Amino acid sequence: MKTFQGKGVTDGKNAGTALVTRQMFGFWGGVDPATGIIIDQRHELCGQNIKGKVFVFPEGRGSTVGAAIILELARCGNAPAAIINRRTEGILAAGGILAGKFYNTILPIIDGLDADPIAEIKTGDWVEVDASAGVVKVGK
Amino acid sequence: MFLTNEEEAMLKGEQGEAPKLAMEILVKVGEKFGAPRLVPVTSAHIVLAMYKSIFDAGVEVCEKFAALGAKFRVPTTLDPSGMDTQNWQAFKTPPEYAAKQQRVAKAYEQMGAIMSWTCLPHFMGMAPRFGEHVGWTESSAVAFINSVLGARSNRETAVIDVCIGITGRTPEYGLHLNENRYGTVLVNLEIGGRPLAAWEYPVLGYFLGKTLGSDVGVVAGLSGSPKMDELKSMLAAAAASGPLALVHLVGITPEARTAREAFGPNQPARTVTVTEATLQATRKEMCTVESAKIDLVALGCPHYSIAEIQNVMKLLAGRKIATQTEFWIYTTKQVRDLAERMGILAELQALGARIATETCMLISPVETWGFKTLMTDSGKCSYYAPMQCKTDVIFGSTAECVEAAVRGRV
Numbered sequence: 337m338k339t340f341q342g343k344g345v346t347d348g349k350n351a352g353t354a355l356v357t358r359q360m361f362g363f364w365g366g367v368d369p370a371t372g373i374i375i376d377q378r379h380e381l382c383g384q385n386i387k388g389k390v391f392v393f394p395e396g397r398g399s400t401v402g403a404a405i406i407l408e409l410a411r412c413g414n415a416p417a418a419i420i421n422r423r424t425e426g427i428l429a430a431g432g433i434l435a436g437k438f439y440n441t442i443l444p445i446i447d448g449l450d451a452d453p454i455a456e457i458k459t460g461d462w463v464e465v466d467a468s469a470g471v472v473k474v475g476k
Numbered sequence: 477m478f479l480t481n482e483e484e485a486m487l488k489g490e491q492g493e494a495p496k497l498a499m500e501i502l503v504k505v506g507e508k509f510g511a512p513r514l515v516p517v518t519s520a521h522i523v524l525a526m527y528k529s530i531f532d533a534g535v536e537v538c539e540k541f542a543a544l545g546a547k548f549r550v551p552t553t554l555d556p557s558g559m560d561t562q563n564w565q566a567f568k569t570p571p572e573y574a575a576k577q578q579r580v581a582k583a584y585e586q587m588g589a590i591m592s593w594t595c596l597p598h599f600m601g602m603a604p605r606f607g608e609h610v611g612w613t614e615s616s617a618v619a620f621i622n623s624v625l626g627a628r629s630n631r632e633t634a635v636i637d638v639c640i641g642i643t644g645r646t647p648e649y650g651l652h653l654n655e656n657r658y659g660t661v662l663v664n665l666e667i668g669g670r671p672l673a674a675w676e677y678p679v680l681g682y683f684l685g686k687t688l689g690s691d692v693g694v695v696a697g698l699s700g701s702p703k704m705d706e707l708k709s710m711l712a713a714a715a716a717s718g719p720l721a722l723v724h725l726v727g728i729t730p731e732a733r734t735a736r737e738a739f740g741p742n743q744p745a746r747t748v749t750v751t752e753a754t755l756q757a758t759r760k761e762m763c764t765v766e767s768a769k770i771d772l773v774a775l776g777c778p779h780y781s782i783a784e785i786q787n788v789m790k791l792l793a794g795r796k797i798a799t800q801t802e803f804w805i806y807t808t809k810q811v812r813d814l815a816e817r818m819g820i821l822a823e824l825q826a827l828g829a830r831i832a833t834e835t836c837m838l839i840s841p842v843e844t845w846g847f848k849t850l851m852t853d854s855g856k857c858s859y860y861a862p863m864q865c866k867t868d869v870i871f872g873s874t875a876e877c878v879e880a881a882v883r884g885r886v
Contacts, residue, residue, distance in 0.1 A: 345508050360689060360718065364529060365838075365863040377764070377862045395690055397719045398859075400613040401529045404634035408531035425690060425719055426509065426650065427633040433504050434635050437497075438537060 337475040338456065342449035344467035345424045346432035348442035351464040352417035354457050354474075355389040357381050362398025363405035363431070372414035390463040391416040392453050396425045406431030410441035418444040418465035420453045420472060446472055477506050477647075478513040486643060494546030498639035505636060506647030515609050515648040519551045520641035521597050522589065523613035524634040526558035526839040527577040528864075535576050537635055541642070542583035552641035553590045553597035555614050556779070557581070559841070561593060561809065561834040568844045589641070593834035594808045595778045596708070598625065606730045609652055611640035615721075616712035616778050616856060622722040624707050626730030628652050631721045651722055657731060658740035659694035659724050662747045663687075667755070671700025675873035676755055678855030681710035683758040685718030687748055694724040694738040697750075702728065705781050712778050713855025762858040762871040766886075769800070771847035772867070773881040774837040775874065776806030777854035782814050784874075785831075789820060791878040797828035798884030802845075805829065806836040829881075838864040851886065853877050 359380055366376045372387030387409075396402065406428070409415040415435060419428065424447040435441040444467030449456075457463060457474055464473040479487065487503065489496040506514065524534050558577045559569045585591065592600055595614050604610045604627035612618050612629045613636075621627040630650040632640060640646045650656055663684065672680060684693055702710075707728070714720040724732035732738035775788065785805060797803040805824070807815075812833045815821045821831060832840075837850070837857060843866040850867040852858055858871040870886055880886045 360686075362719075365860045369531060375863050378859070395719060397685070397689075398615065398716055399523075399529075400615045400618065400631050401523045401526075401634045403636065404524055404530040404534045407533040407537065407635070411531075411533040411536075423690060426505065426630055426636075429508050430501075430505050430633045430636045433501065433508070434537075437501060438540075438635075439533070 337473055340449045340451055340456065340472045342446040342470050342472060344470045345429045345445040345447055346436065346443060347468045348444045349466045349468065350417040350442055350444050351462070352388050352390045354392055354459055354461045354463045355381065355384060355386060356392040356454060356457050356459045358394065358454055360395055360397040361393040362396060363402040364399035367405065367409070369405055369408035369412055369414060372409065386416045387414045388417050390418045390420065390465060392420045392457050394422045394454060396428050400427060402427040403431035403434055407434055407438060410435035410439040410443070415441050415443055420449070420457070420465065421447040422453065423447055446470060477503060477511060483514060483645065492545055494541055494544040494642055497544065498642040501636065501639045502643060502645060502647060506649070509647060509649040511647035511649040513648050514645035515652050516644055517550060517609050517611040517640060517646050518604065519553070519602055519610045520548070520637055521553045521555065521612035521614055521617060522637040522641065523555045524638055525555040525580065527573060527580060528558040528839045528841060530634060534634065535579050538580050538583040541638055542586045546587045546642050548588045548641040549644040550641060551590055551602065553592040553602055554584060555595055556835045556839055557593045558839050559835055560832045567832065567840060569841055570844065573841055596808070599781070600808065600810065611637065611646040613637045615715035618721050619711035619715040620708060622651060623711055623725060623729055631719065657692065657722060658742045659692050659738040660742055660745050661688060661691045661693050662735065662744040663693045663695045663750060664747060665695060665697030665750045667752055669699055672698070674706055675853065677702065677706040677710035678713040679755050679758050679762065680750065681713030682717045682762055682855040682859070683750065683754060684723060685714035685716060685720045688718060688720055688723065690719045692722055692724065694726060694732065694735050696726045696735050698725055698727065705784055708778050709854065716856040716859040759871065762855060764862055764868045765849060765870060768849040768868060768870065769885045770849055770851045770880045772802045772804065772850045773877050774804050774806070774850055774852050774857060775877060777836050777838060777852065777857040780805050780807045780811065782811050785811070785815055785820060787874060788878060789823065791875050792827060795827070795882045797881045801881050801884045803829040803881045804832050804837070806832050809833055837861065851877050851880050
């Protein structure tokens with residue numbers, strides 16, 4: 337098991353299998369909140385489902401309406417288990433905070449790990465995320 | 477985080493439930509980004525506006541704030557609506573969808589919003605000056621006011637925008653601070669010193685967005701005199717293909733009279749070169765097909781100006797739109813009224829074209845028409861159309877879009 341230290345962007349703990357991409361990701365036009373399936377045809381993960389996954393991508397991109405998509409994912413019960421970025425931007429951070437505030441959904445988000453999460457975590461790995469402590473554990 | 481007495485009062489609920497909720501959210505966001513305090517803003521712009529993008533969660537959140545008695549404290553504008561506000565029925569908007577959009581409108585009326593329904597509040601009397609702090613969403617608008625006007629806004633997001641309007645504050649981090657506005661990456665435009673053609677602005681923007689990520693680029697080598705409409709189109713594309721909020725355009729951006737000024741104390745971390753080949757390859761990437769029957773030509777993302785509509789009239793030169801092709805121009809209510817006064821609206825209708833008001837192809841239910849291929853002169857639309865309109869997309873110059881509309885295919 338590998339352990340990494342980063343900075344919690346939201347609070348809370350969660351775990352799941354990893355879904356990892358090298359590409360930036362934007363939630364609006366990126367994912368269908370009614371299913372959790374990635375719909376961005378220009379994205380390498382198109383067709384994959386983020387529901388319940390530990391979603392690992394370098395940084396956000398695109399529309400500023402992103403937090404609303406995260407809220408709708410939360411309302412529909414399709415949010416990822418946790419998110420790990422190299423660098424989390426305000427849109428995603430706010431989305432995580434709002435999901436807790438309006439729909440009681442815990443969405444731990446961590447960035448700034450002491451190693452590159454894109455290189456260290458592989459799709460399918462079991463990942464535990466403790467955003468309150470800023471700790472990521474990979475493997476069982 | 478330091479709070480003034482008035483901000484403390486809001487947080488404690490002494491000014492009502494809505495400012496309390498808004499302040500709780502802003503403080504939490506600010507603390508996560510290490511903001512030392514909140515910064516007063518002179519305006520807010522809200523993207524939690526169109527039903528197609530905010531879904532039922534967005535409607536519920538708007539109505540929650542309205543029910544708490546929220547009133548906007550600073551002038552607060554709205555991004556486009558999820559449907560044509562003048563005639564949603566004519567654009568095949570499902571009635572249950574329209575009803576949700578009307579609930580959003582009602583909530584914002586109660587809260588005292590400026591019912592602008594545009595992605596261009598800065599072209600509607602709300603332009604912030606150089607150095608002015610504002611709290612805006614709408615990725616294209618944020619990129620424009622930072623990069624062209626030198627105003628200061630982070631890429632705020634849905635719901636946070638409402639909180640900013642209610643409190644008149646936003647956390648002080650990111651682009652509100654001098655040190656984060658300096659350039660980090662040099663972009664050299666090497667196309668022989670020629671000015672860009674109008675259609676190349678969104679192509680360059682698309683390339684910058686995906687290449688720069690959240691780095692602050694400094695673009696050297698732009699020549700000629702880019703029009704505001706061209707910069708608008710370029711920055712909208714850049715903020716779609718990436719998270720771009722500020723790019724220094726040397727000679728245009730107020731903070732970038734020279735590249736040296738734009739970098740401040742920084743050395744460029746890397747240099748990116750843009751050549752003729754870069755522009756050609758990017759243009760190709762912006763299309764999902766090369767040739768097709770065109771079902772819809774959609775212009776006006778961001779909203780078209782009256783000058784852009786005049787240009788379309790000139791290019792059409794009295795020719796009719798092909799019978800199997802729709803030709804829609806998206807714009808504001810104000811520009812639509814101008815077009816009506818000038819006789820352009822009637823002329824367009826006679827040629828088989830339509831002006832759609834206060835919405836756009838990406839955030840209205842265009843998919844209900846079952847179009848297969850859409851053509852646009854917008855780099856932003858070219859990125860999002862496959863997902864939002866469920867179509868193939870061809871990007872082209874405005875002239876190419878008009879020719880395709882007349883012929884019915886590319």
